[in-house]
Amino acid sequence: MLRRDFIPLCAAGALAPDPVPGSVLVHEHVLVDFIGADLIAPGRYDAGGAFRAALPRLEELKPHGCVRLLECTPNFIGRDPRLLERLEKAAGIELWTNTGLYGAANHKYLPGFAKDETPRQLAARWIAEFRQGVDGRKPRFIKTGVNIAPLHPWDRKLVEAAAITSLETGLTIASHTSGGGPAAAAQIEILEKLKCPLTKFVWVHAQNEKDFSWHERLARAGAWVELDGINAKSAEAHRNAVLNLHAKGLLRHTLVSQDSGWYRVGEPGGGNYRGYTYIYTDFLPSLPAEIHKPLMVDNPRRAFGA
Numbered sequence: 442m443l444r445r446d447f448i449p450l451c452a453a454g455a456l457a458p459d460p461v462p463g464s465v466l467v468h469e470h471v472l473v474d475f476i477g478a479d480l481i482a483p484g485r486y487d488a489g490g491a492f493r494a495a496l497p498r499l500e501e502l503k504p505h506g507c508v509r510l511l512e513c514t515p516n517f518i519g520r521d522p523r524l525l526e527r528l529e530k531a532a533g534i535e536l537w538t539n540t541g542l543y544g545a546a547n548h549k550y551l552p553g554f555a556k557d558e559t560p561r562q563l564a565a566r567w568i569a570e571f572r573q574g575v576d577g578r579k580p581r582f583i584k585t586g587v588n589i590a591p592l593h594p595w596d597r598k599l600v601e602a603a604a605i606t607s608l609e610t611g612l613t614i615a616s617h618t619s620g621g622g623p624a625a626a627a628q629i630e631i632l633e634k635l636k637c638p639l640t641k642f643v644w645v646h647a648q649n650e651k652d653f654s655w656h657e658r659l660a661r662a663g664a665w666v667e668l669d670g671i672n673a674k675s676a677e678a679h680r681n682a683v684l685n686l687h688a689k690g691l692l693r694h695t696l697v698s699q700d701s702g703w704y705r706v707g708e709p710g711g712g713n714y715r716g717y718t719y720i721y722t723d724f725l726p727s728l729p730a731e732i733h734k735p736l737m738v739d740n741p742r743r744a745f746g747a
Contacts, residue, residue, distance in 0.1 A: 458726045460506030461733050465741035467511050468615070468645060468669040468698035469717055471495050471528065471536070474519035474706035478552045481517055486706040488524055492531075494704050494714045495524075499532035505721040509535040511698075511745065513615060513645075515543040515584045517550045519706060522578040537581040537745075540567040541603060544596045545586030545617045551595060560601035567606040582745055583607060586617030586645075590624040600628050604637035613745050615643040615667070622655025629662060639663035643696065643744060646670065648678065653685045660686060660694035665744050669698040671724050672715075680727055687732060696744060697724075697736050 472491050474481055499510070514520050525536040542563070543550045555563060570580055583603045587596035603614045614637075618624045625644045632642055643665040647656060656666045666686065671679050679697070686695045699720050704711035725733050 458722060460504060461721065461725070461737045462506040463508055464506045464721075464737035465509040465511070465745075466502075466507060466698050466717060466720070467643075467696050467741050467745065468513050468667060468700055469510050470514050470700070470702040471512050472519045472521055472524060472702075472704045472706065472711075473514055476707065477549045478517040481519070486519075486704075486711075488521070491521075491524055491704045491711060492527055494711045495528055495702065496531055498702065498714060498716045499528060499534055499536075501716060501718050502534060502721075503532070505718060507534060507717075507721075509537065509741075510717070511537045511539075511582065511615075511741075513539065513584055513700075515539060515541055515550070515586070517552055518543060520575075522576040526576075526578060538575065538578055539582050539584040539615070540570040540575070540580035540606070540612070541583040541585045541614075542599060543584065543586040543617065544593070544599045545588055545619045547588060548593070548595055555599070556595055560598050560605060563598065563602035564605035564609070567602065568609050571606070571610045571612065580612070583612050583614045584617075585614065587619065587624055587628065589620030590627045592620075592624065592627050597631060600631045601635065604632050604635040607637050607641045608635070611641075611746075613641050613643060615645050617645045618647070621650035622652060622658070625650070625655065625659055625664070629659065629664060640665075640744075643667050646700075648675070648682055653682065656682065656686055657689050657691060660689075660691040663694070665694055665696050665740075666691075667696040667698065669696075670700040671697060671720055672699065672701075673719065673723070676724055676727065679724070683728060683732075683736070687729075692732060692735055693740065693743075695736065696740055
């Protein structure tokens with residue numbers, strides 16, 4: 442039901458939908474630097490410019506009930522906890538950062554030490570970040586990424602390190618999975634071997650797998666199926682995927698987000714910074730009202746913690 446006292450507009454002359462109080466966006470970005478692990482360095486961008494681009498987009502979220510955004514940019518692709526701290530204080534929305542390393546994109550963003558160290562050595566680095574913080578902020582989840590199945594040895598190493606870290610810290614693993622269902626299943630096998638609970642695994646970009654049976658299989662195993670990248674062009678496909686999981690009784694293992702933001706280092710003005718409100722103004726109203734809170738409030742907290 443539309444609230445007549447809710448002032449913000451989602452389109453010219455149209456009342457915005459009801460907010461979702463306490464809601465969480467589980468997969469978004471503020472800043473990204475795609476130059477590669479060998480070339481990335483502090484000072485490659487104007488942090489003030491990134492702040493000015495991101496702040497109004499974050500402020501737009503508050504009327505919709507959003508209280509937290511998980512910033513999924515990994516180390517060596519532009520992770521900047523200091524920037525997130527400034528934005529959090531200014532916008533009044535929690536911004537969570539991460540630990541871990543990203544092996545997708547054929548290992549372009551994987552530093553040399555990660556190729557040589559053992560899974561336990563990598564995990565020790567990430568556990569230390571959890572305990573000591575990164576630039577004063579404690580990581581709240583593990584971000585990694587893998588390529589297609591069969592997994593490259595470096596990808597397997599990252600998943601093993603993530604599992605070890607999760608078992609030690611309780612952090613949830615959010616894994617960018619380029620290879621669809623087979624690559625997701627390969628990661629599940631590694632976690633099971635190491636006795637890492639599958640409730641601690643988020644299959645990131647699951648929407649790229651068009652065979653819904655894979656969504657059902659991973660959700661039934663206990664993992665989280667994250668349908669992110671939601672935008673106007675993808676909305677129908679995302680809606681069908683959500684409704685399929687709902688119909689199968691698997692909504693409790695479903696996450697949604699937009700993979701939006703993206704101040705791009707190296708582009709004039711950071712490029713086209715995409716806002717975060719489409720999921721509230723257009724996508725959620727297309728779904729049954731009774732699943733808005735589970736998708737946006739309950740499931741994110743069950744997946745990543747309160």
